[in-house]
Amino acid sequence: MATARTSAQITLAVWKALFLREAVNRLSRERLSWLWVLLEPMIHIVFLMFLFEVVRIRVIGGINTVVWVMVGMLAFFMFRRPGLQAMNAVGTNQPLFGYRQVKPVDPVLVRAGLEGFLMLVITVILLLGAGMYGYAVVPADPMSVMVALLGLWLVGVGFGLAGSVAVELVPELGWIISMAVQPLYFFSGVIFPIAAVPQPYRDWLLINPLVHGLEVARLGFAPHYQALPDTSIAYLYGWALVGIFSGLALHIRFARKLAAR
DSSP, X not given: OOOOOOHHHHHHHHHXXXXXXXXXXXXXXXXXXXXXXXXXXXXXXXXHHHHHHHTTOOEETTEXXXXXXXXXXXXXXXXXXXXXXXXXXXXXXXXXXXXXXXOTHHHHHHHHHHHXXXXXXHHHHXXXXXXXXXXXXXXXXXXXXXXXXXXXXXHHHHHXXXXXXXXXXXXXXXHHHHHHHTTHHHHTTSSSOGGGSOTTHHHHHTTSHXXXXXXXXXXXXXXXXXXXTTOOHHHHHHHHHHHHHHHHHHHHHTHHHHHHO
């Protein structure tokens, strides 16, 4: 005699099925899609390394420029990819909402989780590759690095939750949000060190939680890195919690409208 499943068991089963579906679609949607998942952050890193090589900058904040660029870029992608991919999860999974077990919030959370997992794998692969070329890519404080990456991923989850509701209610917001994310390369300290920005503009940039995540990640790789003194991992997680709870509240408020579109 079959026993009735609990709500938690049903949710986990839905997430497992969605995770497998999203993984297959993400890696085999087009020819060599799986390769582009790896190449995209690598291209960004190589381009920045080339720029710094041209201007002959070997050290930033007391650490090797290659390590500075690689850690910053991978940390930024830990926010960017989950956030942007999760933002479009509701529309692409619309047919599944005919099943009462599947809620609009489910594909958003699953896609954010998948992208976070893929970025973690990519981070390990690229750091191992850099290590084979002789760069010091072994973190001095692995726990700090993991805490920073987790915080950046959680900020991306909150961004994706809120954005997924916004783009479904007002489709025009999709390209506006995507365009607005691009300048974050400059404002998050991915391309240039925030410490080099004069006051009061530096304090303005510190409002951005991504700056704090990138600085903590770099500090975890090199304790002698001259990080900003106002860096706060608590500030990063505060933004993450606000974003996630706000996004979940929006999904609860507009659940029926999202499922009926």
